Amino acid sequence: MKRFSEQFQNKAKSIRLKAVESADLRERVVSYMEYHPRASGEVKARTGKLDSKNSGMILISGWPVLKWAGGIFAGLFLLTTYLAEQAVPGDSLYAVKVSFNEEVRSSLASTPYEKVVWETERLNRRIAEARLLASEGRLTEAAEVAVVKAVKVHSDNARREIAVLKETDAEEAVLASMQLETSIEVQSTSLRNKNFAGSPQGNSTALLASALAESNLKSGSAPKPVLPSYNRLLAHAEQETTRAYEFLSSVKSLSTTAEQSDIKRRMEDIDRSIAEAMTLASGVEQDSSARELLVLAIQRTQRLVVFMTNIDVRQSVTVEEIVPVTFTKEERIIALTQNAKVSLEQVVMVEEALGATSTEASLTQKLTPAILEAREGIEVVITALATPEYDLEILEGTVAKMSEVLKDAALMLEISLEQASTESDPKPILLPVAEEVRATGTASTTQAQEGITPAATEGSPEIPKTATSTPRI
Amino acid sequence: MRGQNSPDSMESHEDRYLKAFEDYHEALFRHASMRVSDREKAIDIVHDTFTKVWSYARSGQHIDSYRSFLYKVLNNLIIDEYRKRKEASLDSLLAIDGVDEGSFPELSENTVEALAATIDGKKAFELIAELPDVYREVIILRFVDELGPREISELIEESENVVSVRIHRALKMLRAKIDSHNERTEKNRTKQSKT
Numbered sequence: 001m002k003r004f005s006e007q008f009q010n011k012a013k014s015i016r017l018k019a020v021e022s023a024d025l026r027e028r029v030v031s032y033m034e035y036h037p038r039a040s041g042e043v044k045a046r047t048g049k050l051d052s053k054n055s056g057m058i059l060i061s062g063w064p065v066l067k068w069a070g071g072i073f074a075g076l077f078l079l080t081t082y083l084a085e086q087a088v089p090g091d092s093l094y095a096v097k098v099s100f101n102e103e104v105r106s107s108l109a110s111t112p113y114e115k116v117v118w119e120t121e122r123l124n125r126r127i128a129e130a131r132l133l134a135s136e137g138r139l140t141e142a143a144e145v146a147v148v149k150a151v152k153v154h155s156d157n158a159r160r161e162i163a164v165l166k167e168t169d170a171e172e173a174v175l176a177s178m179q180l181e182t183s184i185e186v187q188s189t190s191l192r193n194k195n196f197a198g199s200p201q202g203n204s205t206a207l208l209a210s211a212l213a214e215s216n217l218k219s220g221s222a223p224k225p226v227l228p229s230y231n232r233l234l235a236h237a238e239q240e241t242t243r244a245y246e247f248l249s250s251v252k253s254l255s256t257t258a259e260q261s262d263i264k265r266r267m268e269d270i271d272r273s274i275a276e277a278m279t280l281a282s283g284v285e286q287d288s289s290a291r292e293l294l295v296l297a298i299q300r301t302q303r304l305v306v307f308m309t310n311i312d313v314r315q316s317v318t319v320e321e322i323v324p325v326t327f328t329k330e331e332r333i334i335a336l337t338q339n340a341k342v343s344l345e346q347v348v349m350v351e352e353a354l355g356a357t358s359t360e361a362s363l364t365q366k367l368t369p370a371i372l373e374a375r376e377g378i379e380v381v382i383t384a385l386a387t388p389e390y391d392l393e394i395l396e397g398t399v400a401k402m403s404e405v406l407k408d409a410a411l412m413l414e415i416s417l418e419q420a421s422t423e424s425d426p427k428p429i430l431l432p433v434a435e436e437v438r439a440t441g442t443a444s445t446t447q448a449q450e451g452i453t454p455a456a457t458e459g460s461p462e463i464p465k466t467a468t469s470t471p472r473i
Numbered sequence: 474m475r476g477q478n479s480p481d482s483m484e485s486h487e488d489r490y491l492k493a494f495e496d497y498h499e500a501l502f503r504h505a506s507m508r509v510s511d512r513e514k515a516i517d518i519v520h521d522t523f524t525k526v527w528s529y530a531r532s533g534q535h536i537d538s539y540r541s542f543l544y545k546v547l548n549n550l551i552i553d554e555y556r557k558r559k560e561a562s563l564d565s566l567l568a569i570d571g572v573d574e575g576s577f578p579e580l581s582e583n584t585v586e587a588l589a590a591t592i593d594g595k596k597a598f599e600l601i602a603e604l605p606d607v608y609r610e611v612i613i614l615r616f617v618d619e620l621g622p623r624e625i626s627e628l629i630e631e632s633e634n635v636v637s638v639r640i641h642r643a644l645k646m647l648r649a650k651i652d653s654h655n656e657r658t659e660k661n662r663t664k665q666s667k668t
Contacts, residue, residue: 005616007594012617015503017516022498025516029494029523038486038531 088129089143098150112165116176119158120183124310126150127187130208131312141207148211155184155215171228175236178295182302186322188212190313193321230281233294237274240301241267247308262319266304269326273297332392333385339399340381346406346417347375353413367409374402374409486530493539494523500618501547507613508551510602518554522547544618544628548610555606585637588644593651600650608643615640 017025084096102122109115130147133139158180166173191209227233248263274297281290303322307313313322327335350371354364377398384390410417498519505515525546529536536542601609614620614628622640626633 004589004592004594004597008598008616009594009619011595011598012503012507012613015506017499017502021516025498025502025520026494028520029498029527030491032524033487033490033527036527036531038533 088132088138089146090133090138112161112168113172113176115161116158116165116180119154119161120180123151123154123158123180124183124187124306126154127191127208127212128310128312131191131316144207148208151208151211152215155180170226171232174225174228175232175298177225178298179302182299183306184212184215186303186306186313187310188215189321190310190316193316227288227291227295230287230291230294233291233298234274234278234281237277237294237298237301240298240305241270241274244270244301244305244308247305251308263304263308265325266300266319266323269323270297270300270304272328273300273326329392332396336381336392336396336399337385339403340378340385343374343378343399343403343406344382346403346410347371347378349415349417350406350409350413351375353410353415359413363412367412370405371409374405377402489536489539490527490530493526493543497540497543498523501543504544504613504618505547505551507601507617508606508609509554514554518547518550521550525550541624541627544614544620548628551606551610585640585644588641588648592644592648596651596654597647600647600654603650604643604646608639608646611636611639612643612647 080093080096081101084093084101087093087097102125106115106118109118126147130139130144133143158176162173162176162180165176188209191212228236244267248260248267252260273293277290277293277297280293281287300323304319307317307319307322350367353359354367354371381395381398384395406417501519501522502515505518506512509515509518522543526536526539526543529542601612604612610629611625614625615622620628622633622636625636629636631639
């Protein structure tokens with residue numbers, strides 16, 4: 001018997017489910033279970049029937065009552081969670097928003113990267129709440145301290161997740177860190193911006209701005225991470241740009257054509273950068289330059305996404321401050337030609353002022369060599385522009401430098417360089433030719449249009465115009 | 474085996490159900506696979522078994538022993554499958570045999586053991602598919618799923634005596650099939666050596 005039993009059983013044990021079949025079967029069964037959850041109300045109703053031996057009325061009416069009660073409860077629950085999303089600190093539903101809604105969403109983020117993205121989103125939410133309270137004059141000192149604390153908690157949580165991610169996937173950790181830092185940077189810029197005034201009774205968000213700036217500084221002082229591989233960066237850049245285009249298309253109906261074209265222009269710049277990186281990457285030696293370009297493209301895309309998705313950020317900064325326009329080579333040539341012409345006219349104005357009888361001899365003596373140098377420098381640029389080959393950056397630098405010399409001279413001579421300009425006259429186009437110019441943000445499109453109209457020469461491509469106002473999407 | 478209105482929490486119902494899946498799905502598949510001789514069909518039957526059991530559990534019913542309950546549902550589904558295939562029902566099989574299984578009260582577990590000792594388990598396994606399902610069922614329940622006569626009797630809703638008789642007859646059938654198989658093999662071998 002034992003022998004038969006053993007032999008028979010050993011043979012039977014060879015009949016097994018494959019791992020895939022077993023997993024598939026489990027999935028089907030669990031899915032069924034999930035789609036047919038055990039209804040607590042049903043159980044309670046049955047229990048009610050059994051327990052209420054002496055109350056026939058309850059037996060008859062209990063189930064419908066419970067059904068209605070369940071429906072009302074579910075409706076109230078959904079309504080509460082929905083309303084809680086609009087709550088700000090001090091509202092009765094704020095605790096539901098932070099401790100329930102957001103915690104539920106936190107639990108849905110399964111990977112460390114998703115967790116970083118969500119903690120970043122929570123950080124953005126806290127700042128938006130503070131702004132709203134400030135604009136309504138409701139941001140008390142205590143409330144601001146609470147927001148600062150919450151911001152710190154979220155940024156610490158995100159950094160902790162990044163540290164965890166670093167252990168398993170260092171490249172993903174760099175990308176996650178980029179996401180967090182970009183968001184903090186944009187929020188910090190927008191809070192610092194003096195244009196943000198809110199309503200007349202608005203409170204200051206200085207404490208929050210300082211806290212963010214400090215956080216930004218802390219991350220900036222961290223050792224520079226090793227950049228992810230080219231392919232990883234390229235994939236991430238594609239992901240981020242797709243996200244940005246999706247946001248752009250989703251806000252189409254809510255924004256003006258000018259606002260859309262402002263953002264589209266930046267997207268085109270980013271696409272161009274990515275294409276440039278791809279060209280660079282074809283040469284082995286250029287791999288690190290390509291990666292750096294991609295990092296910049298990703299950061300600019302993320303800034304643009306933060307800009308598009310945060311109404312408060314849009315109200316306090318211009319898109320140009322967050323993502324300055326990157327001019328194409330053709331645009332730079334047109335602008336340089338224009339600026340050189342304007343500078344030459346300014347040289348003539350300064351020379352005329354120097355030749356005037358009222359000008360002191362000592363001043364004339366002091367300024368003449370500088371003006372001569374400016375004239376020569378600008379003439380060299382104009383001549384070089386007529387040749388097929390030249391270094392655009394050097395020429396731009398020369399014109400910028402000469403322009404500064406002329407401004408100083410005009411200041412000393414107490415004349416205005418714009419006096420002679422008429423409406424039809426060409427005016428200089430401000431391009432971010434030098435890093436310091438870009439850093440101070442003086443090269444904004446808005447400014448470019450305030451006093452300066454890009455005058456395209458006949459047959460030359462026209463410099464795209466951008467919106468002068470802050471986009472409201 | 475099961476009752477109504479458990480005091481268990483909703484979570485414990487789900488946990489117990491999932492644990493039962495982990496513990497028994499492989500054994501149920503093996504059983505179904507041997508009974509229906511169709512791997513895909515066996516997987517479907519096991520799936521249906523679990524969904525039916527969940528439907529029962531979610532309606533607020535309490536299940537004391539998942540093992541017995543699962544086998545019971547599985548067995549019913551296998552019978553349904555046979556009915557679909559329009560094979561002979563249990564009754565007709567018994568009618569063909571012309572034997573009242575309850576007429577062998579002397580057949581005990583000991584006699585079953587003694588008979589089994591005379592059979593080659595490996596060959597029996599290969600030939601089990603040739604047995605009518607009612608016999609295949611008890612053999613599998615007894616020797617693969619290792620259920621005792623009482624458990625089998627509860628499962629197939631027959632008396633323990635009938636179960637013992639059926640196992641006994643199944644073993645005899647298997648032995649006869651093995652002998653006949655051996656004979657055929659022997660004849661073939663002789664033929665081949667002559668040619």
